[in-house]
Amino acid sequence: MEHRTFQPWLNCVVPATCVSSxxxxxxxxxxxxxxxxxxxxxFRDGKRRIDFVLSYVDDRDGERKQERRREYEANLQKAGLxxxxxxxSVSDDRKTYFVKIHAPWEVLATYADVLKIKVPxxxxxxxxxxxIPMDWLFTxxxxxxxxxxxxxxxxxxxxxxxKIDFFLIDDxxxxxxxxxxxxxxxxxxxxxxxxxxxxxxxxxIKRLLNNGTYGSAFPLHDxxxxxxxxxxxxxxxxxxxxxxxxxxxxxxxEQPLNLIRKYYGEKIGIYFAWLGFYTEMxxxxxxxxxxxxxxxxxxxxxxxxxxxxxxEEIGGNIIMCPLCDKKCGYWKxxxxxxxxxxxxxxxxxxxxxxxxxxxxxxxxxxxxxxxRQARLEYEWDLVDFEEEQQQLQLRPEYETKCTSRRLxxxxxxxxxxxxxxxxxxxxxxxxxxxxAVYAAFASIMKDSPTNNIHMVGSLITPQLATSVTASCINxxxxxxxxxxxxxxxxxxxxxxxxxxxxxxxxxxxxxxFLFQFVNYYSxxxxxxxxxxxxxxxxxxxxxxxxxxxxxxxxxxxGGCLIELTTQLVIVMSGKQVWxxxxxxxxxxxMNRWGSxxxxxxxxxxxxxxxxxxxxxxxxxxGLFYEYLxxxxxxxxxxxxxxxxxxxxxxxxLNNIIEVRVDxxxxxxxxxxxxxxxxxxxGAWQEILNGVxxxxxxxxxxxxxxxxxxIPRLVYMYAYSNDLSMKGYINNSLSVFxxxxxxxDNRPDDGESPGWFNSSVITTCRxxxxxxxxxxxxxxxxxxxxxxxxxxxxxxxxxxxxxAFMVKFFVAWMIPDVPSEVKARIKRERYLIxxxxxxxxxxxxxxxxxxxxxxxxxxxxxxxxxSRHVVLSECL
Numbered sequence: 001m002e003h004r005t006f007q008p009w010l011n012c013v014v015p016a017t018c019v020s021s022x023x024x025x026x027x028x029x030x031x032x033x034x035x036x037x038x039x040x041x042x043f044r045d046g047k048r049r050i051d052f053v054l055s056y057v058d059d060r061d062g063e064r065k066q067e068r069r070r071e072y073e074a075n076l077q078k079a080g081l082x083x084x085x086x087x088x089s090v091s092d093d094r095k096t097y098f099v100k101i102h103a104p105w106e107v108l109a110t111y112a113d114v115l116k117i118k119v120p121x122x123x124x125x126x127x128x129x130x131x132i133p134m135d136w137l138f139t140x141x142x143x144x145x146x147x148x149x150x151x152x153x154x155x156x157x158x159x160x161x162x163k164i165d166f167f168l169i170d171d172x173x174x175x176x177x178x179x180x181x182x183x184x185x186x187x188x189x190x191x192x193x194x195x196x197x198x199x200x201x202x203x204x205i206k207r208l209l210n211n212g213t214y215g216s217a218f219p220l221h222d223x224x225x226x227x228x229x230x231x232x233x234x235x236x237x238x239x240x241x242x243x244x245x246x247x248x249x250x251x252x253x254e255q256p257l258n259l260i261r262k263y264y265g266e267k268i269g270i271y272f273a274w275l276g277f278y279t280e281m282x283x284x285x286x287x288x289x290x291x292x293x294x295x296x297x298x299x300x301x302x303x304x305x306x307x308x309x310x311x312e313e314i315g316g317n318i319i320m321c322p323l324c325d326k327k328c329g330y331w332k333x334x335x336x337x338x339x340x341x342x343x344x345x346x347x348x349x350x351x352x353x354x355x356x357x358x359x360x361x362x363x364x365x366x367x368x369x370x371x372r373q374a375r376l377e378y379e380w381d382l383v384d385f386e387e388e389q390q391q392l393q394l395r396p397e398y399e400t401k402c403t404s405r406r407l408x409x410x411x412x413x414x415x416x417x418x419x420x421x422x423x424x425x426x427x428x429x430x431x432x433x434x435x436a437v438y439a440a441f442a443s444i445m446k447d448s449p450t451n452n453i454h455m456v457g458s459l460i461t462p463q464l465a466t467s468v469t470a471s472c473i474n475x476x477x478x479x480x481x482x483x484x485x486x487x488x489x490x491x492x493x494x495x496x497x498x499x500x501x502x503x504x505x506x507x508x509x510x511x512x513f514l515f516q517f518v519n520y521y522s523x524x525x526x527x528x529x530x531x532x533x534x535x536x537x538x539x540x541x542x543x544x545x546x547x548x549x550x551x552x553x554x555x556x557x558g559g560c561l562i563e564l565t566t567q568l569v570i571v572m573s574g575k576q577v578w579x580x581x582x583x584x585x586x587x588x589x590m591n592r593w594g595s596x597x598x599x600x601x602x603x604x605x606x607x608x609x610x611x612x613x614x615x616x617x618x619x620x621x622g623l624f625y626e627y628l629x630x631x632x633x634x635x636x637x638x639x640x641x642x643x644x645x646x647x648x649x650x651x652x653l654n655n656i657i658e659v660r661v662d663x664x665x666x667x668x669x670x671x672x673x674x675x676x677x678x679x680x681x682g683a684w685q686e687i688l689n690g691v692x693x694x695x696x697x698x699x700x701x702x703x704x705x706x707x708x709x710i711p712r713l714v715y716m717y718a719y720s721n722d723l724s725m726k727g728y729i730n731n732s733l734s735v736f737x738x739x740x741x742x743x744d745n746r747p748d749d750g751e752s753p754g755w756f757n758s759s760v761i762t763t764c765r766x767x768x769x770x771x772x773x774x775x776x777x778x779x780x781x782x783x784x785x786x787x788x789x790x791x792x793x794x795x796x797x798x799x800x801x802x803a804f805m806v807k808f809f810v811a812w813m814i815p816d817v818p819s820e821v822k823a824r825i826k827r828e829r830y831l832i833x834x835x836x837x838x839x840x841x842x843x844x845x846x847x848x849x850x851x852x853x854x855x856x857x858x859x860x861x862x863x864x865x866s867r868h869v870v871l872s873e874c875l
Contacts (some may be wrong), residue, residue, distance in 0.1 A: 039229040039608055041220050043084050043102060049173070052185045053609045054099040054205075056214045058088065065213045072194035072208065073099065079188055080107040091610060096215070098609050103185050105172045111184045112159040112176065118381050119175070120154030121167045122835060126827055141254055147244045150237070150259045155832055156381050166839055178235075179265050179675035182219035186674045189217065218671040220612055225668050237263045238667055246663040251656050255663075257376075264666070265675030266380055270373075271623055272659070274681050275630060277372050279655040281365045285637070285648035288357055292350035292645040303344045304725040305712070310337035314729065319756075321538050321736055321764035323554050325745050329752035330764060333729070343562040346643060347707050352799075355642040355699040359803035360810065362638055362692040367814040373680055374817040382679035383825055471570040474523045478571065479578065485515040490621075502682070505624065509683040512628060520571065520632055524640050527564045528698070528706045531555060537779055538736040538766055541745065555767065561707050564643040572636045572647065576654040579629055584661050587616045587669035618670040626662065627684050630655075634688060638695035642702040696807070700799040704792040714788050731784075733765040737773040 041050050059065065073083055086098040112119070142148075159167070169175050176184075186205075193203035194213070208214050221238045223229035225246075228236035241263060245256055255276050261269030300306075309315040315334030322328040377383050489511040498504040532555030536542040544550040555563070595614040633654070637647045704710055715728050738758070763773075769785035771777045 039223050039231055039234060041222055041229075041231070041234055041608055043082075043100060047173075048082065048102040048104075049178070049181070050100045050220055050609070051103050051178070051181045052101040052189065052217065052219055053612070054101070054214050055216045055609075055613055056097050056099075057095050058097060065211075068194045068208065068213045072192060072213075075192050075194070076101070076188070079192060080104065080110075081185070081188065086607075086609070092606060096610075096613070098613070100609065101185055101189075103181055103188075107188075108176050108181060108184055109159070109161045109164075111187060112180070113161040115184065115187065116158040117176075117180060117184075118156040118384075119159045119167050120156050122155040123168075124153040124155055124828075126824060126831075141252060143244050143253055143256055147240055147256045147259055148254070150256075150262050155828060155835070157832060157836075163839075177262060178219070178222065179263060182672075183265070183675045185219075186217075216613060216617065216671075218612060218617065219674060220608055221672045224611070238672075241663070242667045246660065246667045248657075248660045248664075251660055255659070258379075261380055264673060265677065266382060267676045267678040268623060268666075268673065269380070270376065270678050270681060271626060272662070273372070273376055274369065275626075275655065275659055275662070277369055278365070278630065278634075279652065279659060281361070281368070282637075282648050282652040282655060285358065285361050286652040288361075289354060289641070289645035289648045292354040293345060295350040296345040296348045299348065300341065300344065303341070305728045306337070306340040306344055308726075308729040309340045310334055318729075318733065319761055319764050321766045322745070322747050325541075325549070325551055326748050327751055329747045330756050330761070331753070333733075333765070339562055346565050346645065347561045347709065349709075350645070351642055351707060352703055352709060354645050355703055356799065356803060358638060358641045358648075358699065359696045360806050362695060363807040363810045364814075366688060366692060367811055367816070370816040371814065371818050375821055377679050378821050378825060382677065468566060468570070471523070471567045472574075474567075475571050475574045478519050478575075481519055482516070485519065486512070489515060501620075501676075506683040508621070508624065509627075509687070512624075513631065513687055516628060516632055517635070520575070521635060521639065523571070524564060524567055527560060527567050528640065528643070528702055531563070532560050532767075533705070537734070537768055537770055538745070538764070539740045539742070539779070561643050561702075564640065564702070564706060568636065568640050568644050568647065569650075572633070573650060575629075576633070576650070580654070580657060580661055583665060587665060591615055591669055612671050615671045616669055618666070618673045622670075622673070627681065630658075631684055631687060631691070635691050638691060639698045640702065641695070642699040643706065692807075696800055696803045700796045700803075703799070704795050710792045710795055711788050714784070714791050718787060719784065732767065732769070734768045734770040735763050735772040736766055736779075738762055738764055740773060 040046075042048060043050065056065075056069065077083060080103075082102040082104060084100045084102070086100065088095055088097050091098065154168070157167075167175075189205040191203060192205075193201040194208060195202040205214065205217050209217060222234050223236040223239050225238050225242040228239045237259060241256065241259060244250065244253070245260070255272055257269055257273050257276075260272055312334065315337065316332055318333040320331050320333055322330060489508060492511060493504060493508045496507060498507055531553050534542050535552045535554050541551050544552060591614060595611075633651050637651050641647050711732060712725060712728060715731055716723055716725055719731060720727070738761070769782045769788070770779050771782055773779070
């Protein structure tokens with residue numbers, strides 16, 4: 001019987017027989033590197049697989065680092081790992097040492113038992129029925145079976161070292177796949193001490209990386225990405241992923257999710273499954289949004305109010321009041337002709353339909369994803385994987401630092417409010433910029449000098465120029481603030497010292513999304529719900545902060561919706577373009593620079609570990625940023641989609657590229673990440689649910705208060721004589737007596753255009769519903785204003801109730817777990833229990849038989865059945 005010793009610093013049982021000697025670093029220089037294969041993922045003996053690699057540069061003044069490495073590597077050997085060091089003399093740069101780590105069978109078996117890793121014990125014999133109607137139509141989108149299904153389907157059970165003969169072990173060296181092996185080794189590396197003191201044990205590869213003792217730690221890719229490995233024992237799964245997944249011209253093909261999961265682990269596999277499903281669902285939203293946009297484009301002739309604005313008889317004779325003090329002059333309504341036509345493309349009846357449709361779409365997306373996720377949980381053997389199992393994997397930082405816990409809520413709230421306050425301050429700064437720059441543009445363009453610009457000159461107005469420049473400046477500020485908020489969120493989360501990796505990611509997710517939410521969406525919320533709503537009226541304007549000389553912005557007669565569309569397009573498109581360039585270009589440039597010398601050497605001089613060492617490190621938060629990017633995009637296409645029906649189409653085109661860019665990045669530019677398990681997208685699921693609920697409210701308010709839809713409908717059905725929109729523009733503008741302007745509001749001499757004659761023109765118009773000068777209720781709101789306000793509030797209530805009723809009904813109709821998956825799970829559990837029972841009975845029978853060898857009688861409890869018969873029945 002095997003003897004075991006306890007290593008308390010690893011919090012688990014380690015076999016004493018696992019201890020292996022290390023190949024000395026001195027002998028590494030004697031090995032002829034030209035005899036080794038460039039793609040070798042094995043020790044020099046060609047048998048032991050390299051499960052992990054550590055690298056370091058031996059500094060001149062690094063005595064403390066040398067001592068840490070000696071003690072750390074000695075403790076790794078005590079834990080049963082086998083090490084082999086490549087001397088710097090045989091490395092490409094003649095500076096770097098590489099410590100190769102191999103986990104023998106006993107170590108793998110011990111920690112597979114500790115971590116409850118599921119392994120196969122019987123081939124799955126449950127029939128699978130997937131009769132898809134007209135299946136031949138999907139043939140062009142399919143990948144070969146050897147790529148889509150990289151391994152057979154088995155019944156699995158948590159590994160138990162005491163039941164080795166229970167599991168299907170053909171070869172101990174290949175029983176645990178490389179992704180499981182590197183996960184186990186990293187678990188040991190993260191908990192192995194490198195220095196013992198009376199007060200604490202300093203431990204973990206993360207701290208050694210932070211203090212420069214080691215330069216990097218990573219598992220190896222199994223081959224080069226552009227061609228398979230020469231070693232027949234190497235799987236070359238990286239090559240298959242690059243060939244069938246990372247190529248851009250495979251954008252119409254399905255993703256090999258099973259191979260992704262096998263190579264990178266379930267956590268990364270879940271991300272790509274979610275991203276692919278999200279992209280597929282965007283197709284339907286993009287089609288409907290495009291139809292709504294085309295409806296607005298083809299109904300130009302029915303746009304009566306724009307015709308009135310553009311006509312010389314109506315719009316050319318309506319003199320509008322100045323939109324700012326001093327520097328803004330009087331202007332004619334027909335100067336906004338182009339913006340009025342542009343606004344109609346997004347502000348029409350189709351807008352209301354699309355807003356309601358997106359409320360239903362987002363519910364279908366979330367519900368169908370739950371079903372897809374449940375199916376993946378079953379197929380990837382994650383049904384019994386619960387968060388409680390993660391409690392075994394305490395963060396080393398928690399084990400080291402956290403001796404007692406006390407949350408200072410005041411400090412946490414303060415640190416969260418500080419960045420948000422900074423975001424709001426920046427938004428206020430952008431608003432102040434808009435107010436100041438609009439006056440400058442209005443003064444410069446008063447005689448329309450842009451008309452000299454061919455093609456686009458007539459389209460440029462002070463409103464458009466201000467909106468575009470302000471949106472671009474706001475986007476630059478967003479990108480700058482993002483760099484700071486990432487560090488602040490990580491710093492705050494590190495201060496809390498979360499107990500597990502799962503808890504750490506969830507806490508960081510909430511904080512980072514809160515910062516990003518305010519950062520990205522605050523400018524859109526300002527344009528949608530604040531601009532033009534609190535401006536007062538001529539003679540009694542409202543100013544920013546009350547005391548400043550910056551008058552609050554007004555919307556032009558075409559409404560603020562087109563400005564919200566401009567803001568959304570610039571920020572959303574800019575973020576997507578910048579994100580893809582940053583994700584693809586930066587790692588490529590850094591890798592090209594890092595490997596510039598090695599590429600000129602022969603293949604035999606550039607080993608597998610050196611190739612991977614020159615790649616970029618995919619940190620433990622790498623996947624977090626991928627989710628964050630997509631969730632921010634999800635917010636853009638749901639929260640403000642009523643203002644821009646083409647947003648889902650932009651998102652779809654971006655995501656088609658995003659899937660392949662991420663795949664290319666993972667397979668070519670990054671080191672192989674440590675595999676980890678996850679049965680869902682985690683805290684992002686609740687964030688998506690929250691955004692989905694909020695989107696119904698924001699779109700209802702956009703249609704009611706930002707769009708002109710409700711005022712037009714009220715006019716047509718309550719104030720029009722023939723149920724038409726004729727006369728709407730004149731009805732929607734109030735009259736002000738120019739003599740009522742104070743000296744502070746009156747335009748300076750020379751600011752008004754040449755056609756303005758103050759002796760002839762005595763009144764100006766403004767966008768509101770107020771009584772004219774001389775009326776007993778002078779400049780107070782008319783009854784039509786209150787009718788419109790009541791209609792807006794009624795619309796919000798009706799739209800929200802209808803959308804939420806449909807959402808909850810759809811959610812109730814669609815179960816989270818498909819019925820066939822539930823049935824297969826029950827059937828599988830029953831078969832597993834039956835198989836385990838038969839196994840234990842046979843094992844006990846054999847034991848009793850061995851004990852009774854000296855006895856001529858047969859035990860009465862167990863009938864005399866041959867072992868072969870019992871095993872046949874079990875199988």
